[in-house]
Amino acid sequence: MAKDKPTKLRARMPRGFADRGPGDLAPTRAMLETIRRVYELYGFEALETPFIEYTDALGKFLPDQDRPNEGVFSFQDDDEQWLSLRYDLTAPLARHVAENFDKLPKPFRSYRAGWVFRNEKPGPGRFRQFMQFDADTVGAPTVAADAEICMMMADTLEALGLAGKFVIKVNNRKVLDGVLEAIGLGGDENAGRRLTVLRALDKLDKVGPAGVRDLLGPGRWENPEAKSGDFTKGAGLEPAQIAVVLHAVEVAYDEDATFGDPRAKLEASAQWQEGIAELDEIQNLFVKAGYGDGRVKLDFSVVRGLEYYTGPVFEAELTFEVKDEKGRPVRFGSVGGGGRYDGLVGRFRGEAVPATGFSIGVSRLASALSYLKTDAAPEFGPVVVVVMDRDQTAHYMGLVATLRQAGIRAEMYLGNPKNLGNQFKYADRRNSPCVVIQGSDERANGQVQIKDLIEGAKAAAAITDNAEWRESRPAQFACGEAELVEKVRELLDHHGVPHGAALGDQRG
């Protein structure tokens, strides 16, 4: 192809996507394995669905709909039907359950880790492809299912070493709906304003109580003092309505005046009453199971963006502080959430199917763990066998094979071997614990030289030719070819570099 297309392409990624190397992937893999182990312990089973679904099967439940195709990557199939990349793992699960309803055990408990896609405006830390790790119980009407999933999240975060550093916050959409009903925003005609109110509450972390009050009222300036910057239009509530809302979500904010008894207005809403009763029951389960120690707690300000929730909603928040872009200390914040979505499977079945689930934001959580990691021990690379004589390639590859058969990561240098310094620089870049050297003299005597790079790394870069090499030999020793494995093992053990079981042991 290079011959046919002389035009040079620019190598670049679309915005909002990222490559990930071993420094990201190894800790993420370990983290996913721990999550999986806890989910399995709770009786959840693995289930994966494809990345592409019919657009109508996914539905439109995303909070941000300010983009042409409403946050979802979509395209037409050959038969003109619209397909989309999944934007979460819940909508595809609902499709799966509806499609296989009679075959599945009910309640159906399943988990899945997978990439999802949002066609949103990317920004710092905001990607268009990210991974979620979900667990869901479908067919369980009882709030015990919601409580269990919250406890499982607490156990998961503890298993990841985050004990004492998180809180699982629980609220109920019925309570929020009751609040909206109490201030006269029930009915289809108020759907848009209800959403504006919920979005205002969802911004509490970002804009604080005064900001939420402004967003519930006429609106909010980006710089409230100066009344400058972007202006976000508010929900347009009256002060009395705002007082009810703020009372309900337990956000203390001093108003100049009081507006009757907000509590009485809330208690007049049947939905609010039902939501509060469910939360009481959940709280009771937390306490009885020993999670009432602050790991899991009720918080009336939790909203959750997705529109398909119908009951309890949850949010996992990490409570330790990190620095924000401006260097100010802030709570690390949300690493996942979920809730009850009794209507989602029902879209396919014409009857409500109770369901509840929790989704972990894998990248956010991995990033949190990397903040806390104290043992920044470097990962060592493979042992590198350098190429002194080009015509001995087959022999060097044999040495490498011997090391690998013994479970030691090893490779022969595969670049141009002419410049010995480049071979050592390569070993340095791979963070190799040692290199194995065999020139014609050593070969004649059935020997190899082993150079300990952990001890003597610094001198290596300066050595560029064979003669100089033979002079200095820093941190280097000779041994017989037959002792190669034994001596390398000793070196690795001496430096505490892990090495695995023999290759043969893995077979079968």
Added chain:
Amino acid sequence: MAKDKPTKLRARMPRGFADRGPGDLAPTRAMLETIRRVYELYGFEALETPFIEYTDALGKFLPDQDRPNEGVFSFQDDDEQWLSLRYDLTAPLARHVAENFDKLPKPFRSYRAGWVFRNEKPGPGRFRQFMQFDADTVGAPTVAADAEICMMMADTLEALGLAGKFVIKVNNRKVLDGVLEAIGLGGDENAGRRLTVLRALDKLDKVGPAGVRDLLGPGRWENPEAKSGDFTKGAGLEPAQIAVVLHAVEVAYDEDATFGDPRAKLEASAQWQEGIAELDEIQNLFVKAGYGDGRVKLDFSVVRGLEYYTGPVFEAELTFEVKDEKGRPVRFGSVGGGGRYDGLVGRFRGEAVPATGFSIGVSRLASALSYLKTDAAPEFGPVVVVVMDRDQTAHYMGLVATLRQAGIRAEMYLGNPKNLGNQFKYADRRNSPCVVIQGSDERANGQVQIKDLIEGAKAAAAITDNAEWRESRPAQFACGEAELVEKVRELLDHHGVPHGAALGDQRG
């Protein structure tokens, strides 16, 4: 949402996609882990790229281009640029290397497992989403890099228990190009016919020597005897040209006449000579490293469909027999392949960058392993704590929590608890080893009943109420609540059901 949208959607997947349950996922996960371990042992590092790339960065190298968007799922970004879902993991790697060229160690050895997408006509066993597990060495011009990757594939298949059941076949695109040159099909003007010749050779497994001869000549009928069915137009070669091609790929086929000395024609091609010399060198490396025992061998009929290969090409074939759709025994066939693609990174850099890689077809390989699996021991599900008294939910959840803390998979029944038979049916469907039962009498005495489902599964389904239950108690015993963990552990150990470390042990 269910309230707002009374229209019932049909729950279905687009064609060519599939859901995967625990029976698929658990063995695949174990397989990926083994592959990863071998790749790491060979000094390869994890690297993952995103699912979506600029369409032009991926290029067009797919063999089948008979679909509107040529086998690739594509869509436009907001800025009108075309994006595509990756169709393999090699083109994105080339983009990554070109984009980060100066930062990477060279040679750059990396591996990745990931889903890829082909917008092709789906069929039985032919999906539009499938997983590949690739390893690539970029920046290594020597055929030692190709040889090494073939040996790694042999080690990988042995580590998966396939010793003696596979062959890694190696050919060289330069040999094939030399053959085409030898029969006068060099030059840009013959690009189309060259492709037709290569595709004909690629069909050897399917259509046999006679079929390939027909496809090299005028064409082939689906039913050659009756000259009926579909007719595939051939490459239109003369008999003398066909004789050279068949000689070159070592396909024995009796022609009515001979056409001079095909060998002499091949030896006149410089490309053919170069290709053969490289293969000799590779073969020498195989023999010296101990892989010359039939695990890895030269095979001049290997073509590989992708158009970006420039040198050695490889194919991993499983040699044991399975039944085809018509019940006839056939070799299991290809589970992966690869080759050298020196032009792919160069598309971005304006200079050739040597590179070679191998890609495992994960689903094909997993399916092969499942054929060979003999120990079809059932996977046991969680211990189920049944709900006898609805108002004791919190207490039952406490029992479950105790089991989980001890590393025993457990759950409380979360469906409607009214029908006890349903609770036992659920435990059966989950393949639970035992259920834990506590009615008011047991609770009053601080006891639980443990019912061994492995011993006494059959009777359970018939029991529908509490009274009948108390009569029969099959394979059931009582113990104190404090002994619950100990007694369940004994039961699991007795039946050889694995159970894990205590939850607390996983923390930190």
